[in-house]
Amino acid sequence: MGTNLFEKIWTANSVMERPDGATLLFVDRHIVHDATSQGFDKMEAEGHSLRRPDLTFGLADHYVATGNSTAQRKPSFDQMVSRLDAESRRWGFDSFGPGSRKQGIVHVAGPELGITLPGCVLVCGDSHTATHGAMGALAFGIGASEIAHVLATQTIWQRKPKQMRVTIDGTLGQSVTAKDLILALIGKIGAGGGTGHVIEYAGSAIRGLSMEGRLTVCNMTIEAGARTGMIAPDETTISYLEGRDYAPKGEAWDRAVAHWRTLVSDDDAVFDREVVMHSDEVAPMVTWGTSPMDVLPITGTVPDPSVAGSDDERKRISHALDYMGLTAGMQLTDIRIDRAFIGSCTNGRIEDLRAAAAVVKGRKAQVPAFVTSGSGQVKAQAEAEGLDRIFTEAGFEWTDPGCSMCVAMNGDLVPPGERCASSSNRNFEGRQGRGSRTHLVSPSMAAAAAVTGHLADVRKFTGSRS
Amino acid sequence: MKPFKSHRGIAAPLPKSNINTDLIVPARYLLRTRKDGFADALFSDLRYEVDGTPTSDFVLNQPPFDTATVLVAGDNFGCGSSREHAVWSLADYGFRVVIAPSFADIFHGNSLQNGLLVIPTPQATVDQICSTLTANPGTEIAVDLDAQTVVCGNLSYTFEIDPYRKECLLKGLSETADTLRSLSTIETFESQHGQSRPWLAAPHQS
Numbered sequence: 149m150g151t152n153l154f155e156k157i158w159t160a161n162s163v164m165e166r167p168d169g170a171t172l173l174f175v176d177r178h179i180v181h182d183a184t185s186q187g188f189d190k191m192e193a194e195g196h197s198l199r200r201p202d203l204t205f206g207l208a209d210h211y212v213a214t215g216n217s218t219a220q221r222k223p224s225f226d227q228m229v230s231r232l233d234a235e236s237r238r239w240g241f242d243s244f245g246p247g248s249r250k251q252g253i254v255h256v257a258g259p260e261l262g263i264t265l266p267g268c269v270l271v272c273g274d275s276h277t278a279t280h281g282a283m284g285a286l287a288f289g290i291g292a293s294e295i296a297h298v299l300a301t302q303t304i305w306q307r308k309p310k311q312m313r314v315t316i317d318g319t320l321g322q323s324v325t326a327k328d329l330i331l332a333l334i335g336k337i338g339a340g341g342g343t344g345h346v347i348e349y350a351g352s353a354i355r356g357l358s359m360e361g362r363l364t365v366c367n368m369t370i371e372a373g374a375r376t377g378m379i380a381p382d383e384t385t386i387s388y389l390e391g392r393d394y395a396p397k398g399e400a401w402d403r404a405v406a407h408w409r410t411l412v413s414d415d416d417a418v419f420d421r422e423v424v425m426h427s428d429e430v431a432p433m434v435t436w437g438t439s440p441m442d443v444l445p446i447t448g449t450v451p452d453p454s455v456a457g458s459d460d461e462r463k464r465i466s467h468a469l470d471y472m473g474l475t476a477g478m479q480l481t482d483i484r485i486d487r488a489f490i491g492s493c494t495n496g497r498i499e500d501l502r503a504a505a506a507v508v509k510g511r512k513a514q515v516p517a518f519v520t521s522g523s524g525q526v527k528a529q530a531e532a533e534g535l536d537r538i539f540t541e542a543g544f545e546w547t548d549p550g551c552s553m554c555v556a557m558n559g560d561l562v563p564p565g566e567r568c569a570s571s572s573n574r575n576f577e578g579r580q581g582r583g584s585r586t587h588l589v590s591p592s593m594a595a596a597a598a599v600t601g602h603l604a605d606v607r608k609f610t611g612s613r614s
Numbered sequence: 615m616k617p618f619k620s621h622r623g624i625a626a627p628l629p630k631s632n633i634n635t636d637l638i639v640p641a642r643y644l645l646r647t648r649k650d651g652f653a654d655a656l657f658s659d660l661r662y663e664v665d666g667t668p669t670s671d672f673v674l675n676q677p678p679f680d681t682a683t684v685l686v687a688g689d690n691f692g693c694g695s696s697r698e699h700a701v702w703s704l705a706d707y708g709f710r711v712v713i714a715p716s717f718a719d720i721f722h723g724n725s726l727q728n729g730l731l732v733i734p735t736p737q738a739t740v741d742q743i744c745s746t747l748t749a750n751p752g753t754e755i756a757v758d759l760d761a762q763t764v765v766c767g768n769l770s771y772t773f774e775i776d777p778y779r780k781e782c783l784l785k786g787l788s789e790t791a792d793t794l795r796s797l798s799t800i801e802t803f804e805s806q807h808g809q810s811r812p813w814l815a816a817p818h819q820s
Contacts, residue, residue, distance in 0.1 A: 169776075170778060339690060582659055
């Protein structure tokens, strides 16, 4: 019986086992950010010090200032950002903060800088660390106690998760993106559908995605409850990595590439669960409720709680519609929005901004709209391509890189009761600010909503594909 | 970590699915340090109106549930972000135990690192407990970690827990100190791992 991608990395990084079956994994890359200070506090409170500064990297993202239009900044936000800088100088690890071209959201800048490499075990105190699995890494989010453990030992105890393979074959329809694929999958298996599993993505639709698209798919794997997502490295991965800041060079590169080519699930590898989807099933998607699994094609209507399968589900849908201010049966395209947000670790990459700009070009924003690059490099690239001018001429606010309005921790938030078409990852109650109402969409769908003032089918704005 | 041996206390029912960490502790509270405490942050958007007055319809604002130390919730409890503040909020408010059909993986790990005992319990049993708590508000739940038992009125059951986590909870042990006792094993592994994958071992030299 062959082994799968996950098992290959798990075995290679297993240091020892405990009698209870937990495995001590060696951590090849640990990224800390500006909301990780509790981990440093705990490490020091227990009398330990940073064991491997050379394998630790800092990126400021959660609290950094991004836009101006809604910003409610507090001095304490800046203190969180400078605390990361202080820890990096104290312990001697590389860290990038506001103003650096290398700064950005951990899950955008990490892969972009070549910190994330195929076959590595990577952890970070953020659930969206699942993103990095798109490069063939085993990457997962951890809590503050585990951060302290990794800082002090460069290892982490884990129980071996089950393995699920999601195979998506087919080609993507017009204006259907990686975001729509992952939203459709979460809708299919549910917000807890992946609990206890890692998911390996396979199939021609996944192989056909760019590196950016793959990162989007793995990013939202956590919204299905899975520990992480993974995609075997291939030519797309290797050409993306070549020449990146921390990627190996010269002879080391050749040796690394030879190893990376072995990081695939064997033909006879076995998975605990298999899910198969066809990309033909997927249209541009939008969420209507308060869980990412509350998702439908944009051509749909707001669901009717009375047809729910169970009493609990009926109550849950009713509550979600109440919170979202929606009526059962209304066309999704009739839902008016108050603002739009394009950015986040899910969709703040150059390809995302290009897709949104293609819709925005020559049109005007009907509502306040925010475009936040995922990193300094993305922002610079977009400006070199003139995307910033397309957005600003349409009345969008062009902001600095960071998590911004996705998690609303830096003062950029959606005011109470307002409805936002957002390219982010969570539509939880209060996620984008107390009382905020979030509709998760792809970047081009967020752009289409911004220029019409309501949720809209982006296919009406893009030419048909031959 | 505060040791956990056994606990008995009033239980509050909150039988919703997918109670996420943003709901448990909204992001605006994450600036605080551990020392500041998070008791008031717990379920803040459900417990308080925008002007700060307590809401009337939330279970923890209704006596006797306002003194609850055991929470009984729906499946996939603690989904969403990895913020350990969610666990600190529950613990600082006074909760020692959460019972639910299932827990999100990261939240599950964070809880056991902080002396908050999470007990995965079949949905039918959770439903039964919630009915008891609603019919007889103020019903206490007794949990014995060593025996791995839960008692609620006439109902009792046993639960599973990772033996290592159980020992850490019973003794209040820190995992980091325990791991560092195996430092030489880690160092040996590290050296071999680095030789076979030099590009991973030395990111700054490439």
